[in-house]
Amino acid sequence: MVVYVNVEFLAKDAAKAAERGDLIVIIDALRCSSTVVTALANGARAIIPVKTLAEARRIHAENPDYILAGERGGLKPSGFNLGNSPLEYTRERVSGKTIILTTTSGTSALTYSRDADWILVGAFLNARAIAEKAYSIASAEGINVSVVQAGTRGRFSLEDFLCAGAIISELPKGGVELSDAAQASLLAFEHVKDDLLANVMRSRHARRLVELGFIKDIEFSCKKDLFPIVPIYRGGVISKIE
Amino acid sequence: MVVYVNVEFLAKDAAKAAERGDLIVIIDALRCSSTVVTALANGARAIIPVKTLAEARRIHAENPDYILAGERGGLKPSGFNLGNSPLEYTRERVSGKTIILTTTSGTSALTYSRDADWILVGAFLNARAIAEKAYSIASAEGINVSVVQAGTRGRFSLEDFLCAGAIISELPKGGVELSDAAQASLLAFEHVKDDLLANVMRSRHARRLVELGFIKDIEFSCKKDLFPIVPIYRGGVISKIE
Numbered sequence: 001m002v003v004y005v006n007v008e009f010l011a012k013d014a015a016k017a018a019e020r021g022d023l024i025v026i027i028d029a030l031r032c033s034s035t036v037v038t039a040l041a042n043g044a045r046a047i048i049p050v051k052t053l054a055e056a057r058r059i060h061a062e063n064p065d066y067i068l069a070g071e072r073g074g075l076k077p078s079g080f081n082l083g084n085s086p087l088e089y090t091r092e093r094v095s096g097k098t099i100i101l102t103t104t105s106g107t108s109a110l111t112y113s114r115d116a117d118w119i120l121v122g123a124f125l126n127a128r129a130i131a132e133k134a135y136s137i138a139s140a141e142g143i144n145v146s147v148v149q150a151g152t153r154g155r156f157s158l159e160d161f162l163c164a165g166a167i168i169s170e171l172p173k174g175g176v177e178l179s180d181a182a183q184a185s186l187l188a189f190e191h192v193k194d195d196l197l198a199n200v201m202r203s204r205h206a207r208r209l210v211e212l213g214f215i216k217d218i219e220f221s222c223k224k225d226l227f228p229i230v231p232i233y234r235g236g237v238i239s240k241i242e
Numbered sequence: 243m244v245v246y247v248n249v250e251f252l253a254k255d256a257a258k259a260a261e262r263g264d265l266i267v268i269i270d271a272l273r274c275s276s277t278v279v280t281a282l283a284n285g286a287r288a289i290i291p292v293k294t295l296a297e298a299r300r301i302h303a304e305n306p307d308y309i310l311a312g313e314r315g316g317l318k319p320s321g322f323n324l325g326n327s328p329l330e331y332t333r334e335r336v337s338g339k340t341i342i343l344t345t346t347s348g349t350s351a352l353t354y355s356r357d358a359d360w361i362l363v364g365a366f367l368n369a370r371a372i373a374e375k376a377y378s379i380a381s382a383e384g385i386n387v388s389v390v391q392a393g394t395r396g397r398f399s400l401e402d403f404l405c406a407g408a409i410i411s412e413l414p415k416g417g418v419e420l421s422d423a424a425q426a427s428l429l430a431f432e433h434v435k436d437d438l439l440a441n442v443m444r445s446r447h448a449r450r451l452v453e454l455g456f457i458k459d460i461e462f463s464c465k466k467d468l469f470p471i472v473p474i475y476r477g478g479v480i481s482k483i484e
Contacts, residue, residue, distance in 0.1 A: 009251065156251075158422035180400035180445050184430050187441070191433035199429070203422050
């Protein structure tokens with residue numbers, strides 16, 4: 001069967017996609033999705049995304065063996081074990097661990113989509129794996145796919161748009177019908193795919209991260225298909241689909 | 243000075259752009275903008291865009307020498323002189339005339355932007371002329387530019403996105419700073435510019451117009467820079483900037 005694939009440009013539009021009964025792929029390529037994918041690839045058992053610092057600290061107080069992680073304004077909050085740099089999530093640090101993660105845009109997009117049955121987490125790092133799994137689930141269940149850009153502070157972000165296109169480029173040709181927004185993201189990705197990093201660097205969010213000293217995170221987050229990992233968010237927890 | 247250039251994906255976001263004090267370029271490439279540009283290029287004196295059929299008919303009753311024109315569901319309403327096909331707006335029919343025009347998406351975008359000081363109407367047909375004029379006005383006035391996609395029935399449309407990119411591609415390099423959305427549209431346009439028609443044809447709205455028999459309108463509307471015309475909407479009327 002043909003799966004209809006849409007792209008939503010803003011985190012809040014995840015709620016509409018959930019209402020429609022779509023399988024949702026949340027993208028926050030810089031850096032929340034990339035962090036989630038890397039942590040699971042390096043053996044983290046689960047990630048608990050939470051909205052507020054207070055909630056993160058409360059869960060950590062009750063579960064002191066969990067890793068307390070995340071960012072505000074791109075930086076690691078005081079007293080946290082890890083920030084939001086995928087490169088921090090090494091096997092030595094995260095294997096077998098549960099991570100409490102609070103970020104701004106990425107966590108917000110997950111919250112908006114919480115009523116959906118299927119919520120996957122996509123990045124450049126796992127674009128192909130996400131495309132294959134999203135297609136196989138959606139065609140088996142007879143539902144549509146909505147790729148939702150988390151964006152930056154509630155606004156459209158170029159890097160998430162290109163990442164949506166990267167995922168869409170890996171869907172089976174002939175097996176999908178693309179919305180206008182999905183086609184737009186695919187055209188832009190096809191134009192830059194051989195020079196992805198330089199184009200992601202032009203985004204407002206990337207320039208901000210460079211200022212904060214996180215250029216290596218951007219370089220790493222642009223490595224397409226480094227990890228064949230599919231994170232799924234269900235029951236308040238993100239884990240790896242085996 | 244450097245002019246900041248943004249793209250808004252939906253007609254209703256013209257209101258935000260007007261609030262910010264931006265120069266607004268309204269795009270409804272299929273077909274309202276293309277019709278406006280063609281009519282003015284062929285000597286129409288002015289175009290009065292109105293929202294409702296009733297309002298259009300009322301103005302026409304008071305001014306029977308005006309041309310009553312527009313569409314609903316893509317088709318010419320009963321009793322109207324012209325539809326929304328740019329190809330109908332020949333010099334023989336429109337030279338020296340005033341046109342009352344009611345369309346769905348394009349007229350709506352103009353209404354949302356009405357509080358702005360500068361509202362221009364852009365299409366593929368006049369992309370370069372619009373870019374040059376928008377830049378020269380915005381840099382002289384010290385304001386930003388918002389290119390607003392009229393979209394289709396309140397939704398994102400691929401053809402307007404590509405048209406936004408076409409206009410942005412003609413802005414002076416080094417003279418502008420592009421928002422993430424503006425960069426996204428430019429990347430997509432650059433990818434398809436040598437095969438514009440085939441890509442515009444993939445949009446939902448174009449497929450609908452083909453079904454209705456308007457394929458020639460799409461072919462015509464994709465002719466980039468056919469007319470060096472800049473339509474301006476002011477005081478309720480669209481006319482040509484001389």
